Structures are given as structure tokens and as C-alpha cells.
Amino acid sequence: MSDEFGSHKDVSENLPSAHGAHSGDAVQHDPFANPGLPPHEYRRQDIDEKAAKHSERVVAGLFTLSMLGTIAFIACFVIFPVDKIVYIFPFGHVSALNFSLGLTLAVALLGIGVGAVHWARTLMSDEEIVDERHRADADDELRENIRQQWITGARESGFGRRKLIRTTMYGAMALVPLAGVVLLRDLGPLPEDKLFHTLWAKGKVLINSNTNKPLRPEDVVVGSLTFAQPEGLQESDEDFQQQIAKAALMIVRLKPEDIKDKREAQWGHEGIVAFSKICTHVGCPISLYEQQTHHVLCPCHQSTFDLSDGARVIFGPAGHPLPQLRISVNGDGNLVALGDFAVPVGPAFWERS
Amino acid sequence: MKKLSARRRHPLAALVVLLFALVATGGLYAALAPAPKAQADDSAQSLAITQGKKLYSVGCASCHGQSGQGSSDGPSLVGVGSAAVDFQVGTGRMPAQQPGAQIPKKKNIYTQPQIDLLAAYIASLGPGPAAPTKDQYSPAGADAAKGGELFRTNCSQCHNFVGKGGALTDGKFAPSLKGVDPKHVYEAMQTGPQNMPSFPDSTMPQDAKADIIAYLHEVDSANSPNPGGFTLGTIGPVSEGLFAWVFGLGTLIAIAVWMAARTAKAKKS
Numbered sequence: 001m002s003d004e005f006g007s008h009k010d011v012s013e014n015l016p017s018a019h020g021a022h023s024g025d026a027v028q029h030d031p032f033a034n035p036g037l038p039p040h041e042y043r044r045q046d047i048d049e050k051a052a053k054h055s056e057r058v059v060a061g062l063f064t065l066s067m068l069g070t071i072a073f074i075a076c077f078v079i080f081p082v083d084k085i086v087y088i089f090p091f092g093h094v095s096a097l098n099f100s101l102g103l104t105l106a107v108a109l110l111g112i113g114v115g116a117v118h119w120a121r122t123l124m125s126d127e128e129i130v131d132e133r134h135r136a137d138a139d140d141e142l143r144e145n146i147r148q149q150w151i152t153g154a155r156e157s158g159f160g161r162r163k164l165i166r167t168t169m170y171g172a173m174a175l176v177p178l179a180g181v182v183l184l185r186d187l188g189p190l191p192e193d194k195l196f197h198t199l200w201a202k203g204k205v206l207i208n209s210n211t212n213k214p215l216r217p218e219d220v221v222v223g224s225l226t227f228a229q230p231e232g233l234q235e236s237d238e239d240f241q242q243q244i245a246k247a248a249l250m251i252v253r254l255k256p257e258d259i260k261d262k263r264e265a266q267w268g269h270e271g272i273v274a275f276s277k278i279c280t281h282v283g284c285p286i287s288l289y290e291q292q293t294h295h296v297l298c299p300c301h302q303s304t305f306d307l308s309d310g311a312r313v314i315f316g317p318a319g320h321p322l323p324q325l326r327i328s329v330n331g332d333g334n335l336v337a338l339g340d341f342a343v344p345v346g347p348a349f350w351e352r353s
Numbered sequence: 354m355k356k357l358s359a360r361r362r363h364p365l366a367a368l369v370v371l372l373f374a375l376v377a378t379g380g381l382y383a384a385l386a387p388a389p390k391a392q393a394d395d396s397a398q399s400l401a402i403t404q405g406k407k408l409y410s411v412g413c414a415s416c417h418g419q420s421g422q423g424s425s426d427g428p429s430l431v432g433v434g435s436a437a438v439d440f441q442v443g444t445g446r447m448p449a450q451q452p453g454a455q456i457p458k459k460k461n462i463y464t465q466p467q468i469d470l471l472a473a474y475i476a477s478l479g480p481g482p483a484a485p486t487k488d489q490y491s492p493a494g495a496d497a498a499k500g501g502e503l504f505r506t507n508c509s510q511c512h513n514f515v516g517k518g519g520a521l522t523d524g525k526f527a528p529s530l531k532g533v534d535p536k537h538v539y540e541a542m543q544t545g546p547q548n549m550p551s552f553p554d555s556t557m558p559q560d561a562k563a564d565i566i567a568y569l570h571e572v573d574s575a576n577s578p579n580p581g582g583f584t585l586g587t588i589g590p591v592s593e594g595l596f597a598w599v600f601g602l603g604t605l606i607a608i609a610v611w612m613a614a615r616t617a618k619a620k621k622s
Contacts, residue, residue, distance in 0.1 A: 041618040048619070085578040095580035102582075121616050209506055210557050218555070225550030227506055252550070287510045290521060290548035297522055299510060304522060315522075 014047035037128050045122045055122040059115045066111025069104045076100035195352075196344045198230075198246040200325055205231040206249065206274065206335040214334040215251065220272050223291040226251040227277065230337070246345050248277035249325060250287050251335075254294060254308055261310035267326040269335065274325040275311050276345040279303055281318040283346040296322070319348055398473065405474025408467055412448045421478045426452065433544065434481020435472035440540035442468045444533075454524030455547060482543045482553070489559055490539035492567035500568030503561055507552060515572040515587050521548065531573045535566045 045052040080097040087093050137143075159166055206215045209227040220226060228249040233240065253272045259265040264273055279286040279298040286305075288297035294308040303316030311322035323345050326338035344352050360366060410419070416427030423429030427449075430437075441447035445461040463471070472484060505514060513519050516530030525548055530538060542562050545551025552562070571577065585592040 041620065043616050044619045046619065085580070091579075091582050092584065093576060093578045094582045095578070098580055099582060117612050121612070126616070208556055210503060210561055215556070219553070220556065221551065221553050223545050223551050224553055224556060225507070226552075226556045285510070288521060288527075289550050290525065291545055291550040292548045293522075295522060299519075 037130065040127060043122065043126065052123060055118070059119045059123070062111045062115030062118065064111075066108045066115065069106075069108030069111055073101060073104035073108060076104055195346075195349060198340055198345060199233060199243050200230055200247055200249075200337045200340045202337065202339045203330065204337045205330070206251070206327065206337065207231050207233075214332075216333055217269055217272055217329055217335055220251060220253045220335075222253045222255055222271070224253060225287065225289045225291070227287070228274065228335075245283075246278065248285065250275050250277045250289070250296070252289060252291075252294075252307055258294065258308050260308055261312075264308075264310045264324060267324050269327050269329055272327065272335065273307065274327050274335075274337075275305075275307065275322040276325070276341060278322075278346040279318060280313075280320040280322060280345075281316070281347060286322070401470050401473040402477045405470035405472070405477075408463075408471050409474050412463075413471070416449070421475060430475050430478060432479035432481045433475060435469075435476040435484045436482040436540040437544040437546065438472040438475045439468055439484040440537050440544060440546055442471060443540075444537050446546070455526060458528060482540075485536060485539045485543070485559075487536075490535045490563060490566060492535060492563060492570045495560065495563040495567035497564065497567040497571040499561075500564030500566070501572075503557070504565050504568050507557065508565065511549075513588060516569050517573075517587050519588075530569055532575075533569075535570070538566050538569065539563075 045055050076097065080100060082095075082097055084096040085093050086096045086099070088099060091099070154160065206228040207213065207230065208215045208219075209229055214231070215226065215228055228251050229244055230247050233243055233247065237243070251272060251274050256265060256271045259268070259271065259273070265271075267273070275296075277285050277287055279300065281298065281301055281303050284298055284300040286296060286298040286303070288299060289295075289307070290297070294306060295314070296305045296307055296311070298304070298316065298318070301317050303318035304314050305311040305318070305322050306314050307322075311324060313319070313321060320343070323341040323343050325341055327335050328338050330336045409417075409421070413421075413427075413430075416424060417430050418424045418427075421430040423431075438447075442463050443461060443465075445459040446456045449456045450459065475481075476483065504516075508516070511519055511521065511527035512530055513527075518527045518529040520526050527549070539562050541549060542552040542557065542565070543554070554562075583596075585596055
């Protein structure tokens with residue numbers, strides 16, 4: 001930048017004489033002496049009024065740019081409809097409103113910020129000043145004074161003499177925080193046994209999440225993946241999210257001879273098995289199902305369960321197999337649950353046995 | 354009659370009786386056998402099957418066996434249906450170049466009529482899902498919003514929330530769905546290729562499949578609008594976090610360095 005104002009020689013005679021420079025001798029006598037501040041160096045703007053004027057214009061220009069940015073922001077807000085999509089390389093098809101508002105607001109804010117910094121760097125005084133810290137502690141006279149006041153106060157209050165007052169005051173002050181502790185009870189309802197139970201119960205029909213219709217065993221073919229929820233649960237229900245978070249079910253059908261775990265086969269229906277969709281590690285919905293290996297993978301921490309072997313954990317941090325729901329077929333030919341999950345679904349917790 | 358019974362112990366009698374029996378059986382069969390009428394109606398179909406078998410013998414039989422029964426190198430094709438053939442050959446996955454964790458998509462070397470012949474032959478081996486017609490998989494008139502809901506329930510766990518795909522175990526992966534022919538998306542749902550589970554019409558009806566295709570069309574085509582701006586691959590927190598840490602924090606550090614940097618000093622030269 002300095003080249004614009006001619007060579008250094010033109011203005012160097014304006015430089016004040018150097019001061020504060022320390023002599024080399026001091027270093028030799030005492031190598032640990034405080035070297036003090038280095039000599040102050042002047043900026044071009046300090047000695048060259050032309051350079052200072054230029055910096056002033058740059059700062060003013062940045063502030064003006066910020067003003068234009070704000071005006072453009074308001075203009076874009078008025079001009080662009082909210083659903084207008086434009087193609088901008090390399091961002092692709094983006095909303096004209098979002099893009100222009102972001103860009104103009106950035107110009108408006110950066111204009112102020114960059115202008116202020118440039119102002120401070122080039123025009124404001126940059127003289128180094130040392131402001132020594134005062135002592136951290138009070139002086140002895142003040143400390144003695146306060147000690148005397150304290151002793152006088154304690155004597156006048158009779159705190160040491162009237163033991164009854166002292167003891168009851170201790171009692172009162174110790175008990176008062178209990179009020180706050182008791183209020184913590186109102187933070188929410190107790191979990192009670194909610195973690196142990198889901199909406200599944202004996203005779204509840206498995207509803208296909210895609211169609212909201214009961215699932216029939218003949219609908220579920222080998223190699224397919226279906227998600228189910230208990231009958232009676234509606235998306236409009238107040239507690240839908242809490243309930244589906246525990247009751248979500250993953251239905252797969254294996255060839256009966258592929259099922260290695262005897263109990264898994266018994267709890268299923270002709271190779272159709274129903275497992276909880278909630279990972280037993282930290283409760284992510286888990287359904288990355290590989291139909292040839294029968295492995296199901298959790299997207300969060302890569303816990304892998306073998307659905308052909310009682311959903312045993314074969315990899316990853318999960319501590320329990322996925323809970324299986326006992327299912328059968330009711331008189332209408334629909335798949336039904338034979339009860340709730342035998343173990344709590346989802347991640348482990350203290351009271352889980 | 355007497356003459357005949359007198360000769361019943363003749364050494365050639367048994368032979369004569371056998372001859373009569375054969376003539377009678379043959380004659381009866383010729384008279385009563387079902388006429389080849391039904392076959393005549395299907396001659397185009399049987400021609401397609403014959404031609405398909407020829408293509409099959411050249412391109413597929415080395416792994417899937419001379420009659421589609423499968424071998425140690427490839428699964429049985431009995432009952433996979435024409436939809437599976439149309440998907441696997443149409444996307445170039447079959448014939449496979451080499452065995453591996455997953456057979457990738459590559460350039461398709463068969464023409465559509467050839468694929469149809471192959472599909473006709475495989476479909477003749479056993480009943481299976483048939484290749485869809487255009488009105489089944491066309492996204493026109495389908496509900497993209499409903500499709501998005503279905504996609505997030507059934508597909509997004511592997512294919513990511515706008516179909517960008519993702520990694521599975523042991524080198525397997527869910528491919529990106531960008532630019533995939535709607536027909537192939539439909540067939541993949543129907544048949545469950547490789548490790549993908551299937552979503553048959555019985556659990557995911559045809560119009561639900563069309564809704565999903567409409568959703569993909571909405572979010573994952575070249576012209577899909579993206580009101581937020583830079584997608585960073587639309588693969589979620591990893592790329593977004595990396596961008597924020599490298600470029601966002603990097604810019605802040607650069608500004609901090611600039612603010613504290615030594616300004617140009619005027620020095621006696």
C-alpha cells in the first residue's frame with residue numbers, strides 16, 4: 001500500500017527522533033534486567049498526512065459499503081419472493097431470497113467490522129503504554145481497621161454469649177435449602193415403570209406403518225423388511241412420539257432353516273420375526289438390514305446384530321441383543337403380539353436387570 | 354377264435370400282443386392327446402423364451418447354471434421374476450465383472466429388447482415379480498410429501514435422507530439414488546437386489562412406491578431446488594462439521610491474525 005505515496009525518503013524526515021532505546025551495556029551488567037519497551041515505531045500514517053488521508057478514505061469507504069449492504073438487504077427483502085429459486089455456481093439451485101439476504105447482511109456487518117479494525121490499525125494511536133498493576137492485597141492499616149470492626153460487631157450482637165440464638169439460627173439456615181430441594185420434585189413426573197413397558201400387549205394387532213393396515217403373514221415375504229406399530233396408536237395421539245419411540249417394530253422373514261436360535265424361531269411365526277427397532281446402545285432407530293447376511297446395523301455407532309441368531313450383538317458397543325416380540329396369528333389371519341417385550345427396549349439403565 | 358387260442362403258446366405270441374398294445378396306446382394317444390392349441394397362442398412368448406435362453410447361455414449360464422438353477426458362483430434364478438432381470442441387467446450390475454462384497458453398477462451392454470428376452474426366459478423358470486409398466490413407476494400424479502414420509506421410514510436408514518447412499522458392513526454399501534431410472538428404483542424395491550431387503554406390493558403398495566419415486570424426483574434430480582444453499586454432499590453432520598471447522602474457524606483465525614498483525618512501519622531507510 002505504501003508504494004502509492006511515493007518512496008520512504010520523501011517523508012522520513014518527519015520521523016521524530018528515536019527514544020526509549022536501551023543500551024547494550026545494561027544487558028552485559030545484568031542479564032536479567034527488565035529490558036523495558038522496545039522503541040516505538042511510527043506508522044506511515046503517523047508521519048505522512050497523505051497516507052493518513054488515504055486510510056481515512058478506506059475506512060469511510062468500508063462504512064459506506066456497509067450502508068449500501070443494509071440498503072441492499074432491505075431491497076432484496078422487498079424484491080424477491082420467498083419461493084424464487086435461481087441457479088448460482090457453484091451452489092446450485094438456491095433460494096434467491098436466502099442467498100441475497102445472507103450476502104448483503106454479510107457485507108453490511110463485515111463493512112462495519114473491517115472498517116473499525118482498519119481504523120484502529122492505521123489511524124488510532126498505537127503508542128505502547130505500561131499500566132502497572134497495584135498490589136492485590138489491602139494495606140495493613142485497612143486490614144486492622146476491618147478486623148476491629150468485625151470484633152466490635154460480634155461483641156455488640158451478643159452472638160457468642162446468647163447460645164440459644166446462635167443454635168436456632170444455625171438450625172434455621174440449615175433447613176431453609178430443603179425448600180429448594182423439595183421443589184425439584186416438581187421438575188416432572190417420575191418415570192415409574194414406563195421404561196419397562198411398551199404399548200404391545202397380548203392380542204394387539206401388528207399394523208403396517210406404510211399402509212396403516214393389519215399385517216398378514218402372507219404379506220411378509222422372505223428377504224423383505226417391514227415396520228409395524230401397535231393397533232390403536234394414531235399419529236395424532238398426544239403421546240404418539242413417546243409411544244412409538246418404544247414400540248417401533250422391525251419385521252423380517254427368514255427361511256425357518258436359517259434361524260439358528262431356537263427361541264427366536266418359537267417366538268416368531270413361520271420364520272416371521274419381530275424385533276424392537278430401538279438400538280440397545282443409546283436408542284437410535286436401527287434398521288440397516290442386510291437381507292443376505294441377516295445383519296442389522298445401527299447408523300449411530302455401528303452396533304451390528306444378527307437377526308438369524310436372536311439378534312445377538314456381533315459388533316459394536318451395544319450391550320444387549322435387540323428385544324424380540326412374541327407374535328402369532330389371530331382368528332382373522334392377522335399377525336398379533338402375544339404380550340409385551342420380555343425385556344425393556346432400548347438402552348440399558350440402572351434398574352434394568 | 355379257436356385258431357387264435359390254439360396259437361396262444363406260440364413263441365411269437367407275446368411279441369404280437371406287445372405289438373397290438375403299442376399300436377393301441379399310440380393310436381389312442383394320437384386321438385385323445387390335448388391338441389397343441391394353447392401352445393400355438395403363445396408362440397411369440399415361447400419364441401422370446403427360446404431366444405432369451407440363447408442369450409442366457411452366453412452371458413449368465415457360467416455362474417447361474419445351464420438352466421438357472423444356480424451354482425457356487427451365483428444364486429438360483431428360479432422365481433426371481435422379470436423385474437429382477439430388468440433391474441440387474443438394465444443397471445449393468447449383471448453380468449458381474451468379478452465376485453466381491455457387492456456387485457457395482459456399470460455400463461449396460463444389453464439393449465432393452467435383449468433384456469426383455471432374458472427376462473422372459475427367467476420369468477418362465479418360476480413365478481416372480483414382473484417388470485413394472487410405465488404407469489406403475491411414473492412419478493406423475495404421485496404424492497411427493499407422502500413419498501418423503503415413506504422414504505424416511507423405509508429407505509433413509511441406508512440410502513440417506515435424500516438418497517445419497519451410505520456405507521454398510523464389510524465393503525457393502527447402499528448406492529446413491531441420484532439419476533437412477535424410476536423403473537429401476539421401482540424394481541429394486543420390488544425385488545430387493547443383493548443385500549437390500551425387498552418391499553413387496555403386499556407391504557408397500559404400488560402407489561406408495563410411486564410416491565417414493567416422486568419424492569426422489571423432487572429432492573435428488575439435477576434441478577432439485579435447495580433453498581439452503583451449499584448442500585455439502587447432503588450427507589449430514591460429517592461434511593457440515595468439517596466445513597464449519599476448517600473454513601468457518603479458519604476464516605475467524607485468519608481475521609484474528611490480521612487484526613493483531615504488525616502494521617506497516619515507517620523507518621528511516
